[in-house]
Amino acid sequence: DAGVIQSPRHEVTEMGQEVTLRCKPISGHDYLFWYRQTMMRGLELLIYFNNNVPIDDSGMPEDRFSAKMPNASFSTLKIQPSEPRDSAVYFCASRRQGLTYNSPLHFGNGTRLTVT
């Protein structure tokens, strides 16, 4: 099992540029989550998907942020245009979930985004 795979590991970009973060969840997992981690806010849930469908995007800070999950094995988080306050570590995580069981989140290694 390869685990949750995120790319890139590090991204440095200039303000105003478009940034795309990528995630491959664990095969067979029903749910995919995007979290943002900063010292001030901790681990914030941005959006999550169930069976490729966005369920709750109330954590997405602004219209500059968008996320897609075109299939069960791939998701993207896009920021356009990026701003310095978007600098953070972005984690993707996946899990299986059902009515009769409760399973843990598996996190990717994260993407450290720096916007200058």
Added chain:
Amino acid sequence: QQPVQSPQAVILREGEDAVINCSSSKALYSVHWYRQKHGEAPVFLMILLKGGEQKGHEKISASFNEKKQQSSLYLTASQLSYSGTYFCGTEIVNTGKLIFGQGTTLQVKP
């Protein structure tokens, strides 16, 4: 809806015990505990589903009080390897959605 963790930070000597608390303003379906080392991703420790249920992981255990909407993580005879930031994640209903507290930073010194 974010759970509240306390304390925010703890410093211990090896062998000492610690308790980290997590409380929610809403009724909980489940509580998860994760540990994150500096520069790494959070790693799963345990899930609690039933009221009053305690689970263990090495010398780390946890309880879940449904009525009080609280969970506590107990670290006994702490080791240097226990250092890190501990997060509780709460699930209000069985939707799959997990929201995390601010984290508690634990430092264990020799």
